Amino acid sequence: MQFLSDNAASVHPAIWDALKAADAPDSPYDGDGLSNALDQRFSDLFGKPCAVLWVATGTAANCLALATMVQPHGGIVCHEEAHIEMDEGGAPGFYLHGAKLLLAKGDGAKLTPDAIRAVVDPIRDDVHQVQPHAISITQASEYGRTYRPEEVAAIVALARERRLAIHMDGARFANAVAFLEATPADAAGDVDALSFGFIKNGGLGAEAIVFFDAALADVARYRRKRAGHLQSKGRFLAAQLHAMLDGDVWLTNARHANAAAQEIAAGCEERLMHAAEANELFVRCTADERQALREKGFGFYDWGDDAARFVTAWNTPEEHASALAKALAAL
Amino acid sequence: MQFLSDNAASVHPAIWDALKAADAPDSPYDGDGLSNALDQRFSDLFGKPCAVLWVATGTAANCLALATMVQPHGGIVCHEEAHIEMDEGGAPGFYLHGAKLLLAKGDGAKLTPDAIRAVVDPIRDDVHQVQPHAISITQASEYGRTYRPEEVAAIVALARERRLAIHMDGARFANAVAFLEATPADAAGDVDALSFGFIKNGGLGAEAIVFFDAALADVARYRRKRAGHLQSKGRFLAAQLHAMLDGDVWLTNARHANAAAQEIAAGCEERLMHAAEANELFVRCTADERQALREKGFGFYDWGDDAARFVTAWNTPEEHASALAKALAAL
Amino acid sequence: MQFLSDNAASVHPAIWDALKAADAPDSPYDGDGLSNALDQRFSDLFGKPCAVLWVATGTAANCLALATMVQPHGGIVCHEEAHIEMDEGGAPGFYLHGAKLLLAKGDGAKLTPDAIRAVVDPIRDDVHQVQPHAISITQASEYGRTYRPEEVAAIVALARERRLAIHMDGARFANAVAFLEATPADAAGDVDALSFGFIKNGGLGAEAIVFFDAALADVARYRRKRAGHLQSKGRFLAAQLHAMLDGDVWLTNARHANAAAQEIAAGCEERLMHAAEANELFVRCTADERQALREKGFGFYDWGDDAARFVTAWNTPEEHASALAKALAAL
Amino acid sequence: MQFLSDNAASVHPAIWDALKAADAPDSPYDGDGLSNALDQRFSDLFGKPCAVLWVATGTAANCLALATMVQPHGGIVCHEEAHIEMDEGGAPGFYLHGAKLLLAKGDGAKLTPDAIRAVVDPIRDDVHQVQPHAISITQASEYGRTYRPEEVAAIVALARERRLAIHMDGARFANAVAFLEATPADAAGDVDALSFGFIKNGGLGAEAIVFFDAALADVARYRRKRAGHLQSKGRFLAAQLHAMLDGDVWLTNARHANAAAQEIAAGCEERLMHAAEANELFVRCTADERQALREKGFGFYDWGDDAARFVTAWNTPEEHASALAKALAAL
Structure with missing residues (x-):
């Protein structure tokens, strides 16, 4: 009776069916029909325009998203127990070229506007200290806690006020949406990009980076290739995402x-x-x-x-x- | 009648079978039995000790291998039409933190000792110029040419003489081995690491980085995670590699x-x-x-x-x- | 009556004399006689072989030294209020290509073996977490506290036990030596490299990176050029260091x-x-x-x-x- | 009779006078009066608004300027014998986080619009190839050749047409202005940033990065600190620049x-x-x-x-x- 990790779980049958169905020749990389259909597919789900890139891991999703928002000399406010801080082997430092994680505290690994201010406000506005460029929150958090839509909105409002970009790590976004009984749009709020996880939820090897700002996606496309994450048979990743959305799997x-x-x-x-x-x-x-x-x-x-x-x-x-x-x- | 790209081809049935067979719970990341068995499997194939990491793309394989051999302030001698120079979106610059590709000429996108010397010899041994740390050759080359075992040996000998590490990009290594009617060991010679490609050859999304120096593999393991390439359900990548080796598929x-x-x-x-x-x-x-x-x-x-x-x-x-x-x- | 910063103080007259004396044509960069004499000069001071590079700032000294010890995927244990963490604008992230500062606590901004263990011991030995590669301590600390020679020795012993490199930020090393009434060698202990500061102590624009391991200095020379810190009239930096050592200024x-x-x-x-x-x-x-x-x-x-x-x-x-x-x- | 290098030459007496005159306590880093007066000083010289940062070397000037214009995944078109390609120890790769130099040919190490097009036009507009983000030209060139104002204008026009930023390496800008009998504004044209060299021209250790776009300078300030180039007694660098401009030294x-x-x-x-x-x-x-x-x-x-x-x-x-x-x- 296994409760070790959802990463260890099996792959959902719908994924296997979709993979086999995708096994016909098509354009390599992300030029295939399935990849091209993702923007519309997620736009429908969120009820607003999205630009979507598939990628094989949550770490790559998080770091590629953040790399579009943060200059190498900047910082990202995140929880001190966030996955990007604790469990990604320093990947943010690699993808963001040395940008710094600015660690905030908070119950249940959740941030609040006050917790963010406690990190940001003491930073002197001078070149000797790393300035924040973005905020990253996790929905659901490392401790399985969810942000209510109004909590997300309050953090997004603070981000806008401080001119910070905002990212949501949604490795377990599906679980958060299910718990909140909210729409995906409400659970994500007005973040700039969402790492929408599927692998822990029955997928094989595809996550979605959902950009709500198309300009960021245009940068991410180059960064994905540069990171060796543009798989040549990308249709098999796109197929997994479609299979997951079909019938709300x-x-x-x-x-x-x-x-x-x-x-x-x-x-x-x-x-x-x-x-x-x-x-x-x-x-x-x-x-x-x-x-x-x-x-x-x-x-x-x-x-x-x-x-x-x-x-x-x-x-x-x-x-x-x-x-x-x-x-x-x-x- | 499709001759566009081997990337666009279908996946071999043996891969599908192996994937389904791997769909039982096992340890996440590379802790599963299939991943653990790779070192021995490739050691048997090459007749010498190997340490093997799976990875989803050839670009990641090449760059992770090179990142273990080249300091950020160093350079890599490669052909001016090598994949790492022409087609990887600057991935070597990313993975190697700005290390430089030192471009050599050669018929059929193949290097020779003379072509390498023509690049390396004029470099003044001072801090104003980027010093070579490694050589990378491609077997088969970008123009579908192969290095005979004695040609590989001559380049490896030069590398040793100049204290340079040596990497082989084998995105089409199988085709080279088949053409040469050589053993894999002879086709690879004494390089330090080989990017052994399977995706163009009927695979889905798994390549092998074969390290013939275990110390390099130990570094690569950290770099793979840091690059977001340590997939959580890694058993599905390992399964592909085993399926490819089984019965010499x-x-x-x-x-x-x-x-x-x-x-x-x-x-x-x-x-x-x-x-x-x-x-x-x-x-x-x-x-x-x-x-x-x-x-x-x-x-x-x-x-x-x-x-x-x-x-x-x-x-x-x-x-x-x-x-x-x-x-x-x-x- | 100014007590704002020793950075704001005037330059010592001996520095001016040395600068004017150095104003004759000599080899550019670090090929001049004064630069070449530094290794011996500092070897005499420390009573053991040193390889010394001049550099214009303490930030560059610290980061170049650390870059020789720490791989991009590694970490550095330092105090949570260390200069490299608080006041260098993210320079360690830049110079070390995203390596991570692992923050320890301690009274007076000093580390102890216990404080270091409290950071290092909980790090799981796996690729998901950044592994420590080095320790950096500051002599005198950010709060003007000094490490007694036996305190340095205890930390160095721990570093050796854990196979970590060790660096000392000595922006105010002179003040520490003066307070301790110790030899420079005793105040620095057996660290691998020391950022020996002179600018806060009456200098103009030259610090010394003192390497007690020549192999690290050989790497640092390339990194210094690559960072744009190899000044073309380097004799004027070397002259400052000599002037400071002459007669124990x-x-x-x-x-x-x-x-x-x-x-x-x-x-x-x-x-x-x-x-x-x-x-x-x-x-x-x-x-x-x-x-x-x-x-x-x-x-x-x-x-x-x-x-x-x-x-x-x-x-x-x-x-x-x-x-x-x-x-x-x-x- | 020395004709080896202008780097080896002596320092002009006006520089020494200015340094001594600056040797009174003032705010550290670039908070002093001399540093603060630079923007106006160079704005007067160029007849348009400038934001100016001092820095100790031409390599740092070039690379800091380019780092404000080029994303890590982009490229810079420059001459194949440009200083940034040949003589900076890979500094552009470091400062630009792996961005790539795209090498053009041209007599006398000068670029022309045609030579730039020959590099840029064959680059496929896809993620597999590094896209150009900027052009860098050298005034006077590595072979002591100057660009006439109309030649600069033609290259700037091409840059604008292709939406590329443009930088001028002016390590010997003074010699170019003197030869051309042009105004500094005409010799620099409408580039976005100029590395204005003084060290080869009788200075000691200060170059100016002249930004004609203040937004770029705001980024460069953070990058300068991050690169360890924000000297704590910056007034001595500012003083050199003022001394050089005073009376047109x-x-x-x-x-x-x-x-x-x-x-x-x-x-x-x-x-x-x-x-x-x-x-x-x-x-x-x-x-x-x-x-x-x-x-x-x-x-x-x-x-x-x-x-x-x-x-x-x-x-x-x-x-x-x-x-x-x-x-x-x-x-």
Whole structure:
């Protein structure tokens, strides 16, 4: 009963069907019909013009998006536990040519306007200190917390006021949309670019960078090639994105994973470190308790010395979720 | 009848089978069993210890390999028409942090020791000029020419003499091996790293960086993550590489493509700009002749004003090749 | 009565004499006799082989030194208030191609082995997190605190144990040596490179990067040119360094500045935020008190809302120091 | 009798006077009165608004200027023998984060609109090839040739037509202005930024980056600090620039050097490889002839196997020039 990582989960059947369907000769790189149809497809989803690039990883999506917004001498305000700070092996430093991450604090790995101001306001407006050029927020956050549309709007407003660009890391954007019961447009607000993740949600190897400003996408196209991310058989990445949007597979998958997380959470409310708002649960438990869970067949990561992380996926069997809920309740 | 690009060709069935077989949960990134088995698999193929990293594109393979060999203040000797110079959107400048390509001349986009010396020898050994740190050669070359094992050996010997690292871009390494009727080890010689391409040869989205020096691979692992190329479901890339090596699919595919090229070449020997030694043909023909060919249903790229490029693939139908041979002979 | 910054102070007369003496034609860049004599000069001072490069700023000295020790995908452990983190406009990100500063805490902006371990030990040894490649400490620190030789030795020992390179930012190294009454060799310990500052200590525009590992200097020479820091009339930078070492001008100057700081400190011991160990004083005082001091003619920077920073220089008049001491005592 | 390099020449007395005059406490970095007065000073000289930054080397001036115009994924059209390509140790690759130099040909190391088109026109407008973002020309060129105002205007017009930024490397701009008997404004034309050199013309260690677009200067200020080129006692660099402009020292010096070059050229017209239009002469002569010249006491560099380079300076004694003219005539 696997709760280690949604990265380890299987690929959704619709993806396989789409891949096979795409296996006819077409123009290489992103010149094929499927790639060309993405802008319209996502524009329909968001109800506003989008320019969309596929890319194979969330790290590349985040860094390519940010590279269009931040000069090498600038900085990006992000949470001190954001993926771009903690888990991307320094990729922002590479893609942004040494631009600096300016770290803010906040419960549940979420930023607030106040937290952003606390980072930005003390920066002297002189050349000795790195000036902020952009803000990056994560929807859902590293701790599975979501930003309500009004929270996103408040941060976007601050960004506009300070003339900062704004990016959303949406590696688990689907889970956030599902939890919020909001439209994608409301969950993303007026950010300049969104890394819209599909891989953790049943995909194989394609994420979307959704630009709401076409000028940024024009830059990103060059940067994607320059980073070796323009795959020659790009139709297979485009096909995955289409398959996910067809019939709202992305949303169905996320709802399933979220429901599993809710069921487990219901069994251990008082142990939760962070409210369950997506498909990740951070549960306080001792080493002995973790040992007991593992002996019952549950796979998961330790989270420090006093907690465990459980991640549900689009295909988590309901009986696994209920078994875990019971096991946690029985601790 | 398509001769535009081997990038546009379909994916080999063995790849699809391997992908589906890999669709069980396993450790994310490169922690899975298939990824872990690659070193041994390629070591067996080359008959010496290899450390192997999968990556999604040839551009990433080339640049990650070179980034382990070249300091940012150094240079790489390569042919003036090498892929890294002409077709990678400046990726070497990005991955190598501004290191410089030092351009050499040579027939058929092949380097020789003399051509390399002509670039390296005039460089003053002082800080005002960029010093060479490595050599990169392409097997088969941009014009479909191959290096005989003794030609590779002579270049490697020069590299050692000058204390330069050496990389081989093998986007069409399979075609070179097939043409040379050599072992992979002999076709690669004693280079430090080889970008071993599979995508043009029937793959979907996985190339291998084969390091013959494990210390370089250890650096490349960090650089791959930093470049956003460590895919979270890496088992699907590893599976492709295994599928290609199983039963020598890679070699069978390359032999097929080469045979098609040979058949076509036989119909137009006197028009060939470069000897046919892989799966690319550069054929002198006028605009009118090209028009006539297109009207007969052949797809291909113009090559400047006076020539056309035809590329065969692992699945080029024999009747297409013979039709093209006849059509060219009849011009 | 100026206590704003030692950067604002005048240039020592010995520097002017040396500059005029150097104003004869000689080889450009660093080919002149004065530049060539630097290695021996500093080797004599430190009692061990040194390779020395002049450079015009402390920022360039720090970053060029670090660039020889740290790969672009690596990190540098430094204090969270270190100059390289706070005041160099992101220069380490530029010179080190996106390498990351890993921030440690510590009283008086000093690191300890424990503080370094607290940063390094939690870093997982995998490619998702930036691995430390070096440590940088500042002698004297941003708060005018010095490392005793045994403190330096303990940090160097930790660096060796963890296979990390180690750099010392010595923008005020002279003040540290003067305060410690140690030899330069003892004050620097066995670091790999020292940014030995002279500009704040009466120089005009020359700092020394002292490499105790000649191989690092060989890399730095290329990086210096590449950064546009190889001045064509380099003899004028070398001349400044010689003038500072001649007759221990550097030490005399530092002792003067330190003595002035001590005199002032004696008037306000209980107000000091940090022990006075060099030429900087951080003095708790209210806005009203600062106003009163300014009305008496003292120039200085506010340090947050509740303190002032006073910096003495090689030429601070004794009567200015005693006047400030009295004024602070009288608050 | 020294004709090796104008870099090796002495510093003009007006510079020394200005340096000493600047040796009073003032604000550090570029906050001093002299630095603040530069914009107006150069605006007066050029008769249009300028924003001016001092910097210690021509390499830094060129690269900082270009970094404001060129994205990391772009390219710069320059002559294949331009200083930025040949003699800056790869500094453009460093400062521009891997942007590429696109090399054009041209007599006397001068570009023409046709030569620029020959580089730019074949570049496919796709992401696989590096797109040009800027043009850089050198006034006077590496071979001491000058661009007439109408030649500059034609290149600027092409730049505007292609939406490329344009930079002028003016390491010897003074010599060009003096030769052309043009105003500085006419000699620079409507370029976006000019590296205005003073060091080869009797300065010590200060060049000016003259931006005719203030927005570029605002970026350059951050990049200068980030590159470690914001000297803390910047008033000494500003003072040099003022001293050079006071009473047209810069022009007087350049006229002297040019006159010496003309005198020498008159003695060897038929041997000149390039017309004498500044202070550099490239003179065909055999190894034996060079040996004979050296025996007569002339210092100079060989230029390949069949020529010698002679550089005159602001202080070349007239008798040295006439002696060399005679010696050359007598060969």
